[in-house]
Amino acid sequence: MTGDLAGGGLHVVSLFSGIGLLDLAFEQAGFETTFLCEIDPIPSTVLSARFPGVPLHTDVQDVTADDLYSAGAVPDRTVLAGGFPCTDLSQSGRRAGMERGSGTRSSLYWEIVRLVDQFGPRWLVLENVPPLLSSRGGRDMGTVVGSLVDRGYGLAW
Numbered sequence: 001m002t003g004d005l006a007g008g009g010l011h012v013v014s015l016f017s018g019i020g021l022l023d024l025a026f027e028q029a030g031f032e033t034t035f036l037c038e039i040d041p042i043p044s045t046v047l048s049a050r051f052p053g054v055p056l057h058t059d060v061q062d063v064t065a066d067d068l069y070s071a072g073a074v075p076d077r078t079v080l081a082g083g084f085p086c087t088d089l090s091q092s093g094r095r096a097g098m099e100r101g102s103g104t105r106s107s108l109y110w111e112i113v114r115l116v117d118q119f120g121p122r123w124l125v126l127e128n129v130p131p132l133l134s135s136r137g138g139r140d141m142g143t144v145v146g147s148l149v150d151r152g153y154g155l156a157w
Contacts, residue, residue, distance in 0.1 A: 013073050013121065015060050015082035015112060019046040022081050022127065031079065035071040037063055060111040065118035075120045083127035084109045089135045097136045098143065106140075113147050124153060 012026045017038040027033060037057040038044045047056055055071045057063050068078075088096040088106035098106035116124070126144075133141045148155060 019043045078121040079123045080121040081125040086129040090129045
């Protein structure tokens with residue numbers, strides 16, 4: 001998305017930001033990063049250096065729509081982006097899945113859904129590992145697809 005769309009003031013709210021590589025790609029395309037969230041202190045240090053002045057929250061479970069509005073995010077101009085934890089989906093992980101309320105790291109996906117319900121960003125860009133497609137016999141990918149379609153989003157992967 002470049003040109004008119006990026007010039008129209010689109011911005012990124014980044015969850016599970018890591019060291020901000022996805023956010024840097026958006027910025028190179030002309031988007032502004034307005035909000036970051038990363039719980040790991042080492043990547044958070046990198047984010048603070050890469051995105052000075054951008055609000056950085058540590059726990060996605062504490063983020064609210066009011067936090068996003070306070071950072072200047074506007075639903076119709078927001079891309080909510082992030083790579084939720086793959087710990088329980090990847091082949092090198094426990095393959096325990098991401099069911100709501102399961103307490104797995106991968107179930108933090110539901111925090112994205114909570115914020116989508118509260119804030120309603122126009123676009124989502126989510127990233128995860130290929131085994132999401134086959135985790136728990138494909139049910140976890142079905143859960144992601146179903147939860148987003150239920151909220152009116154079109155999908156591509």
